[in-house]
Amino acid sequence: MTLSVSENMTPTRSAFGWAALARRAEAVVIPIAALLAGFAVFSLFLMLQGKSPAEFFALVYRAGFGTAFSWENTLSRAAPLLLAALCVALPARLGLVVIGGEGAIVLGGVGAGFAGVLLLGAPAALALPVMVVAAIAIGALWIGAVGALRHYRGVNETIASLLMAYIAIALMNHLVEGPLRDPASLNKPSTAPLDEAFRLGTIPGWDVHWGLAFGVIACVAAWVLIDKTTWGFAARIAGGNVRAAQVQGLPVGKLIVGFTALGGAFAGLAGFFEVAAVHGSANASLASGYGYTGILIAFLARHNPLAIIPVAILLAGFEASSGLVQRRMDLPDATVLVLQGFVFMAILMSETLYGRFKIFAPERWRTA
Amino acid sequence: MTMQFGGFTALDDCSIRIAPGSFHALLGENGAGKSTLVKCMMGFYRATSGEMLVDGREARISDPKAAHALGLGMVYQHFTLVPSLTVAENLVISREDAPSVIDWRAEGADLQTFMDGMPFQVPLDQPVRALAAGEKQKLEILKQLYLGRRFLILDEPTSVLTPDEADEVLSHMRALCQKGAISVLMITHKFREVTAYADAVSVLRRGKLVGGGKVAELGHGDMAALMMGDAQLAQPAPRSGTRGVEVLELNDIKAQDRTGLKGIRIDKLRVHAGEIVGVAGISGNGQMELMEILSGQRPCQSGQIRVKGSPYSATRREAHRHNIRFLPEEPLHNACAPRMSVSDNIAFRSFDTDGGVWLSGRRMRSRATRLVDQFKVKTTSIDAPISALSGGNVQRAVLARELSGDVDLLIISNPCFGLDFSAVSEIRTRIMQARNAGAAVLILSEDLDEIMELTDRVLVMSEGTITYDAQTAEADIATIGRHMGGHL
Numbered sequence: 001m002t003l004s005v006s007e008n009m010t011p012t013r014s015a016f017g018w019a020a021l022a023r024r025a026e027a028v029v030i031p032i033a034a035l036l037a038g039f040a041v042f043s044l045f046l047m048l049q050g051k052s053p054a055e056f057f058a059l060v061y062r063a064g065f066g067t068a069f070s071w072e073n074t075l076s077r078a079a080p081l082l083l084a085a086l087c088v089a090l091p092a093r094l095g096l097v098v099i100g101g102e103g104a105i106v107l108g109g110v111g112a113g114f115a116g117v118l119l120l121g122a123p124a125a126l127a128l129p130v131m132v133v134a135a136i137a138i139g140a141l142w143i144g145a146v147g148a149l150r151h152y153r154g155v156n157e158t159i160a161s162l163l164m165a166y167i168a169i170a171l172m173n174h175l176v177e178g179p180l181r182d183p184a185s186l187n188k189p190s191t192a193p194l195d196e197a198f199r200l201g202t203i204p205g206w207d208v209h210w211g212l213a214f215g216v217i218a219c220v221a222a223w224v225l226i227d228k229t230t231w232g233f234a235a236r237i238a239g240g241n242v243r244a245a246q247v248q249g250l251p252v253g254k255l256i257v258g259f260t261a262l263g264g265a266f267a268g269l270a271g272f273f274e275v276a277a278v279h280g281s282a283n284a285s286l287a288s289g290y291g292y293t294g295i296l297i298a299f300l301a302r303h304n305p306l307a308i309i310p311v312a313i314l315l316a317g318f319e320a321s322s323g324l325v326q327r328r329m330d331l332p333d334a335t336v337l338v339l340q341g342f343v344f345m346a347i348l349m350s351e352t353l354y355g356r357f358k359i360f361a362p363e364r365w366r367t368a
Numbered sequence: 369m370t371m372q373f374g375g376f377t378a379l380d381d382c383s384i385r386i387a388p389g390s391f392h393a394l395l396g397e398n399g400a401g402k403s404t405l406v407k408c409m410m411g412f413y414r415a416t417s418g419e420m421l422v423d424g425r426e427a428r429i430s431d432p433k434a435a436h437a438l439g440l441g442m443v444y445q446h447f448t449l450v451p452s453l454t455v456a457e458n459l460v461i462s463r464e465d466a467p468s469v470i471d472w473r474a475e476g477a478d479l480q481t482f483m484d485g486m487p488f489q490v491p492l493d494q495p496v497r498a499l500a501a502g503e504k505q506k507l508e509i510l511k512q513l514y515l516g517r518r519f520l521i522l523d524e525p526t527s528v529l530t531p532d533e534a535d536e537v538l539s540h541m542r543a544l545c546q547k548g549a550i551s552v553l554m555i556t557h558k559f560r561e562v563t564a565y566a567d568a569v570s571v572l573r574r575g576k577l578v579g580g581g582k583v584a585e586l587g588h589g590d591m592a593a594l595m596m597g598d599a600q601l602a603q604p605a606p607r608s609g610t611r612g613v614e615v616l617e618l619n620d621i622k623a624q625d626r627t628g629l630k631g632i633r634i635d636k637l638r639v640h641a642g643e644i645v646g647v648a649g650i651s652g653n654g655q656m657e658l659m660e661i662l663s664g665q666r667p668c669q670s671g672q673i674r675v676k677g678s679p680y681s682a683t684r685r686e687a688h689r690h691n692i693r694f695l696p697e698e699p700l701h702n703a704c705a706p707r708m709s710v711s712d713n714i715a716f717r718s719f720d721t722d723g724g725v726w727l728s729g730r731r732m733r734s735r736a737t738r739l740v741d742q743f744k745v746k747t748t749s750i751d752a753p754i755s756a757l758s759g760g761n762v763q764r765a766v767l768a769r770e771l772s773g774d775v776d777l778l779i780i781s782n783p784c785f786g787l788d789f790s791a792v793s794e795i796r797t798r799i800m801q802a803r804n805a806g807a808a809v810l811i812l813s814e815d816l817d818e819i820m821e822l823t824d825r826v827l828v829m830s831e832g833t834i835t836y837d838a839q840t841a842e843a844d845i846a847t848i849g850r851h852m853g854g855h856l
Contacts, residue, residue, distance in 0.1 A: 019749055230720040233727050237716055240705020246665045247694045247703055248716050249684030355753075363752040 019362035026360035027302045034350035035300065038343030045338060051329055063324040064317025072207040076278075078316035079208075080105065082215030083270035084294025085312055086222050087143060089303040090263040091157070093226055094256055095239040096150060100161025101267040102291025103168030104142045108135035108268025109275045110172050113191040113282030114180055116198050116275070124197040131198065132272055139268020140261040142168060147260030151253045157260075169287045176283050190283035200277040211273030215312075218266055222305035235259055267291065293319070296344050315340070379404045381418070382577040384570050386519075389548040391541065393562040393583070394555045395591060396572035402555045405572070406521045410442050411435045422519075436464070441517030443508045445524045451497040455490050455507060459514050482514055488540045501652070502533030509541065513550070522554040526561065538565045559591055608804045611824075612641030614677075615777050615808035621671035625657050625832055632657045632832040634671070639777070644799070644809040646823035646840070648816055650852050654832035655812040659781045662810075663694050675777060688721060690777060693770040697782035700762045706755035710747050711736035713754045714769045743768035760791030767798055775807040782813050796822060816848065828852055 043053035064074050087101035111134040119127040146164060149155040175191075182192040200210050226232035238245040238252050245252050270290065275282050297315055301307035322336040355361065379401045386392045396402045408415040411429040420427050422438050429435045449458050460466055460475050476492070483489055490499065490507045499507065505525055512520050522541070526534035542565045544550050556562060562569055563583060570580035571594040579594040618637040625632055632654045639645045649655055660666035662673070664682025673680045675690045686692070696702035704713045715732040736750045745764045747757055754762060763783070770778075780799065784792045799822060803809050812829075813819050819826055819840070826843050828836035828851040836851040 020751060023751060228727055229725050230727050231725070233712075233715075233719050236708065236712075237705055240708050241701070243665070243696070243702050244704055244716065247663045247696055249664060249682060249687045251684070361752075361756065363748040363756045365748075 022360050022362055026354065026357070027304070027307075029360075030350050030353055031300050031302060031347065034346040035343055037350075038339070038346035041346070042339045042342045045342070049331075051331065056325065056329060056331075059325050059328055060318060060321040063321030069207075070317075070320065073320045074313060074317040075206075075208045075212050077319050078312045079211030079215045079277075080270040080274055080290040081293055081297055081312040081316055082212075082219055082308060083266045083273075084290045085297035085301065085308045086218055086294075086305060087139075087263040087267035087291070088295050088298035089301065089305055089308060090222060090226075090266075091143075091147065091256075091260045092298060092303040093232075093239045094235050094259050095242065096147065096256065096260065097158045098143060098146060098161045098260060098263065099158055099295050100143070100146065100163075100165035100168075100291070101263070101294050102287060102289070103161070103165035104139035104264040104267035105271040105274070105291050106165075106172045106286045107142055107168045108139040108271030109279075109286040110175055110180070110191070110271070110282045111135050111138040111268070112272040113194070113275045114175075116194040117180070117192045119198075120192075120195055124195075127195070127198050128200075128276070131276060132269065135268040135272035135275075136265040137268070139271065140265040143264025143267065144257050144261030146264075147257045150260075151256045165291065172282070172286060173284060180282070182281070185281070185283070188283055188285075190279075190281040193281045194276065198276060199280060200273070209273065209277035211270070211277055214269065214273070216309060218269070219305045219308050222262075222266075226305065231255075231258075267294075293340065296340055296347070299344070299347050379408070379415070380575040382572065382575075384577065384580075386551055386553055387568075388551050389545055390567045391545045391552045391554070391565055393566035393569040394553060394572065395559075395562060395569055395594075396555075401572050401575040403523065404575075406442065406523065406553070406555060409435065409521065410440060433464075436515070436517070439516065439518045440521070441512035441515060441519070442521040442523065443505070443512060443525055447504050447508060449496045449504060449507060449511075452495060454493055454495050455499075456492040458496055458507070459511055462511050462515060479514075483510075486510060486513065487543055488536075500533070502537060505533070505537050506540070509537070513544075518549070519551050520553070522552060524555055526556070526558070534561070535564075541565070562591065606804075607800070607824075609642045609806065611643045612806060612808075614638055615641050615675060616779075616810060617674040617677075619672045619674070621661065621673070622669045623657060623661055623666055624669070625654055630832055632661070634658065634834055637827070637834060639808040639810050641776070641808045642803060642806050643824040644803050644811060644822055645825045645827060646819035647810070647812045647827045647829050647834070648819050648848060648852060649812075649814070649829035651814050653830050653852075655781070655814075655829055657832070658829070659694075659696065659779070659812055662779050663696070684720075691774050692777045692779070693717075693775050695766060695770055695778070695780040695783055697785050699766040700755060700759070703766050704754050704762060707753050709751045710740065710745070710754050710757070710765055711750040714739055714750075714765060717769050739768040739772055740765070742772075763791060763795060767795065771798055771802060775802050775805070778802055778807050778809045780809065780811045780813075782815070783811070784815065784818060816845070816852075820845070 039057075043056075046053045046056055063070055065071060084101045084105060087104060088098060091098040112131040115131045115134040116127060119130060142164065143161065146157050146161045149160050150157040177189040180191045181189050184192075202209050203213055226235065234245070234250050235255050237248065238250060238255050242252060245255075271286060274286055274290075279285050293315055297308055297311045300315075301311045318336050318339060322333045325331055325335060326333040358365070382401070382405060384392075384394075384405075394402050394405070404413065407413045408418075409420060409429070411431045411434055414430065420429065422440075427434075427438055429438070429440075450461070453461070456472075456476060456479050459479060460470060479492055483492060488506055488510075490503055490510060496504065496507070509520065509522075509525075520541075525537065538561060541550075541552055541554075545552055545567075554561070554566065566583050568581065569583050569586065569591065571578050571591060573594070616637070616639040618634050620636075621632070621634040623632045624630075637645075647655060647658070657666055661668055662682065673682075675686070675692065680686055680690070680692075694703070700706055705716075711733050714736040718735070719727060719732060733750065739745075740747060740750055743764050745757070745768060746761050747765075754765060757765065778799070783795050783799065796818075799809060799811070803824075811819065811822060820843075823840045826836075826838055826840045826848065827834050828848055830851060836848060838847075
């Protein structure tokens with residue numbers, strides 16, 4: 001592999017400067033504007049109820065980002081969101097809208113929990129990798145199946161993934177209330193609790209579990225994959241125009257199945273962390289909507305894995321604040337979901353704005 | 369009337385008068401400005417300057433609705449009917465004043481009365497999907513009449529029809545004109561249709577009105593001279609070299625067409641090094657499917673494709689090994705990712721040729737810079753999205769990608785659709801250069817003139833099979849035409 005600069009390769013100047021900056025700014029400015037628009041509409045919603053938007057946002061700031069404790073709370077919630085968002089963003093680069101990451105999270109969690117139960121007493125150095133592999137494999141199979149259905153059978157991936165998420169949740173309920181149920185779990189049917197040695201601790205110095213670190217690493221790795229490798233480029237071609245990719249002889253089917261499976265693997269990994277680091281066993285708490293918040297995050301981040309990191313933290317902060325908002329402002333805790341809904345609507349509407357502004361398109365600057 | 373697109377003058381001070389009840393032909397090569405003129409008339413474009421008079425009164429047509437209100441209607445080259453609805457339903461929904469609740473019984477009676485008054489009929493209760501192309505085109509015309517349009521613009525109405533269907537439709541149109549019911553302006557580039565059906569003709573060349581008059585007073589030769597002008601287009605690009613070995617070989621290919629109802633059968637097709645083989649045919653006779661089979665987008669039910677003697681299954685690796693290149697029609701839609709940059713698009717073929725995992729952005733950019741320069745692609749930056757380029761420049765960028773390096777087999781579909789003169793001649797020259805350098809070239813084109821100009825050997829595709837095969841120099845246009853229409 002030669003990455004050195006040879007004589008005939010002169011980097012072109014146009015890579016830098018105002019033009020390049022303007023081109024990049026579009027993907028930042030428009031989502032931020034949409035986010036603010038969503039906030040504005042939500043403020044109207046609050047005012048209609050006689051509540052103060054200023055107080056709301058101040059509370060969200062305090063609960064999500066105001067103190068070291070609130071940061072830790074936010075970051076712990078961000079961990080599964082990072083991975084769930086990747087499950088949307090990776091297929092999206094191939095032009096697929098997969099919204100069923102929740103299913104892969106839930107089943108990945110059940111797989112990890114069950115593997116942990118089977119390996120009770122085994123050394124953690126063996127058990128933990130097995131649990132991870134189980135979660136990843138199940139997640140990859142689940143969402144990879146969505147990609148395969150899409151490519152080989154023409155089934156709409158959005159609907160298929162959503163319906164499969166319901167199947168996954170039903171399957172999880174069946175398993176933890178039936179065959180895998182720990183008889184000792186009375187109020188909340190669960191798998192048997194994990195061996196203490198299999199529980200993941202926190203990142204040293206922080207009260208945040210390891211899922212965050214893995215989530216960030218996963219985002220960076222996904223970015224490298226998409227932006228810096230030939231596979232990622234092939235996937236972007238297929239996402240940009242599948243006919244062009246086929247004419248170029250690119251293996252579109254393999255790319256679709258591969259990228260959906262990889263997205264599913266990340267979501268399955270999120271399930272593993274929920275079990276091993278948070279709940280200690282697999283139960284209905286796995287289906288807590290991270291998969292759906294991940295959709296919003298991926299869209300806000302324009303399916304750019306690096307942008308997912310700050311966006312996921314922001315959204316996690318909102319979720320972390322819902323309890324405080326409920327107590328202080330006497331608002332139902334679903335209020336944060338209303339906010340998410342408004343933001344999502346604004347983001348979807350903003351999709352039509354790309355390419356409309358001359359300021360972001362240097363090639364149109366010169367013509368009057 | 370003048371129309372400018374940026375710095376490009378598509379239409380330069382053209383004036384045309386069309387007498388009531390006349391059948392007027394608008395003749396010109398591709399890119400001569402015919403479509404621009406009628407689009408200005410219909411209000412799709414607003415002319416940069418000039419005016420339009422309807423019945424002697426100045427008409428301001430700001431959008432197609434205003435044109436409709438004045439009784440102007442247009443029949444397009446391709447159909448604008450809803451295939452799953454019946455003829456009657458298509459007619460009723462096309463009305464602007466169609467009520468929210470439709471009384472089908474009353475409408476049905478009205479339509480029957482309307483249909484009885486027309487010189488030709490289309491069965492009202494048939495779904496449009498079941499109609500043949502000629503009947504659909506008749507229905508398009510009926511629709512305009514039903515909507516009360518009395519001035520019809522026909523944009524190459526016969527390009528999707530067989531010669532027989534074309535004759536039938538046009539003779540009905542002529543009869544209607546003679547009755548004084550309508551006036552017609554027909555865009556075409558077929559002389560035969562002009563002499564047989566039109567009263568008067570106007571010829572456009574490079575956006576200028578270069579002549580015209582009564583059809584009776586003009587011969588084919590005069591019209592051709594007007595159309596081509598002094599810039600003799602038909603000068604065949606220089607050919608050199610001799611026919612080499614067999615490169616592409618298709619044997620007993622069977623596949624389904626896109627409707628899934630008819631079959632594509634190609635018993636034998638050969639393309640040799642250093643020759644251009646053209647496949648002529650009316651669109652929809654399997655050419656698109658053939659392209660898809662060759663580029664691996666359509667599975668074959670049986671048969672075999674061989675390239676340089678070894679079996680070929682349209683994988684990327686085989687395409688690289690045998691230096692096979694594709695130029696699909698409408699490159700922006702079929703060969704580019706519109707939102708990706710020019711540089712990325714140019715890298716589609718070569719980004720993974722070294723087999724490595726890592727993408728070399730630097731190499732992609734330097735290669736793109738070099739090719740953009742070499743193929744004269746006009747773009748402000750190689751980082752601009754390729755969709756920001758004009759059609760000719762998109763085609764140049766794709767040519768830069770596909771014609772750089774050694775080419776052994778080049779498969780092309782309608783390379784000059786919708787391009788202006790300079791782009792067309794440049795692209796044809798590049799294709800000829802590739803042939804002279806020893807590439808085997810297969811061109812699928814609906815433009816018979818293009819095939820006659822470029823190819824060494826001409827085939828005709830009709831109803832999914834190849835029905836005619838001859839050396840271009842010895843081929844006779846009339847015979848080719850008959851085969852295109854399926855009349856042997």
